[in-house]
Amino acid sequence: MPFVLKKLFVKEKQRAFIFLIKELGYAQKEAQRFIAKGRLLINGEVMNISSKEIEGEVEFIHFEPATRNLKPHIEYEEFVVFDKPSGVLIHPQNRNTQYSLIDELKYQYGMNANITHRIDQETSGLVLCSKNKKSERDLKIMFQERNMNKKYLAMVHGKLNSNISIEAPLLRKEDESSIVRMVVKVHKDGKKSKTDIKVLKYFPELKMTLVECSPLTGRQHQIRVHLFHMKHPIVGDPIYGQSEENIIKFLDKELSREERIKNSGASRLLLHASELNFKLYDKNYNIKSSVDFLKEVQKSLLI
Incomplete structure (x- = not known):
């Protein structure tokens, strides 16, 4: 399961978000956001004030990505594209979700990798993912400004x-x-x-x-x-x-x-989702799915 309750020990009193940055490598905004969402517990009770000082034993609901060996469709230096099967979530619906594409991405490419857009759970096809924070920002801007043809x-x-x-x-x-x-x-x-x-x-x-x-x-x-x-x-x-x-x-x-x-x-x-066309860092990309959609149609019609 990707979300696990992790026991941690704070040796010296310090602000909660600073401890998570040092202990688990989160960026400051991430640490503060996770604490605000109630993922830090002290004596079994949620502590959601990121600036509060903590000491001793605490618990943190930590995301540990899992894999089902879904191979990327294509990979470049700054980003990777998965050909997502129908039925796979993009992100966990809740802390009990067993697997989603973000698991596979972060398991293979590290915690700084991220998904830059969404398709429905039941929609299959191409999902564009960044491999670092810079490409994440640039790819998301591309989607926002509609410089992505899908x-x-x-x-x-x-x-x-x-x-x-x-x-x-x-x-x-x-x-x-x-x-x-x-x-x-x-x-x-x-x-x-x-x-x-x-x-x-x-x-x-x-x-x-x-x-x-x-x-x-x-x-x-x-x-x-x-x-x-x-x-x-x-x-x-x-x-x-x-x-x-x-x-x-x-x-x-x-x-x-x-x-x-x-x-x-x-x-x-x-x-x-069969095709993506975009320009990133002065290079044009035309990425097509390798899935035979008509075969998928045929399979889905059979009782």
Whole structure:
């Protein structure tokens, strides 16, 4: 398990965050943030004031990355790219999460390595990760300033006859009436959002269309919500387009593979981050996934 309760001994009285910097090698901001989050305990009680002086035995909830031997897709001096399988989290959901991509990254490249953007747990494909603090900052700025071109492959329900550009504002807010508390939906009060959709192939026997999606903005669930809004939801989506009963069963991990295929068309979300194009330190990069997405589609349709 990546989060472990570590017993530590403070020989000389000192401020809590300074001790964590010396003992575990954290940067000052990290040490202060972890203490504020309640990860430092004294006599079993949370001590969340980073400037408070401590002495003697303390306990700290320490992140110790684990590995499942997921090999990087491609590696450069400043960054590395993983081809994440569907079902793998980017970050732990809580302290009981057994494994996420951040485990693999930090296990292989050290604690200064970090993930620079997110894709959903069920979305497979390319994830760009920094190997040091400088490249982390520069890559995150690139995403924020939209200097990163991303392409996704998706299998959607129904037949799309032509390429489309979806411009629909997306609102992300907590909805107390919804079973999925944090919902994303098309709404006039939402943020400007645009996704270009290119039709690749229609499969009449499946009544599904393979499309390439280029999100020109980076909203949460953007591609999923835009395609659902156009009445062509992504095959295998367990949330958008599903009944409340089936959403509850999915969230409670009580939805069988057979039920999910019957309800949504596939055993996983058929969305794959397939390509990244960007310029970093005066060099252009075009990185493509090596995964055969159509084979993944085929596997996910079988009961």
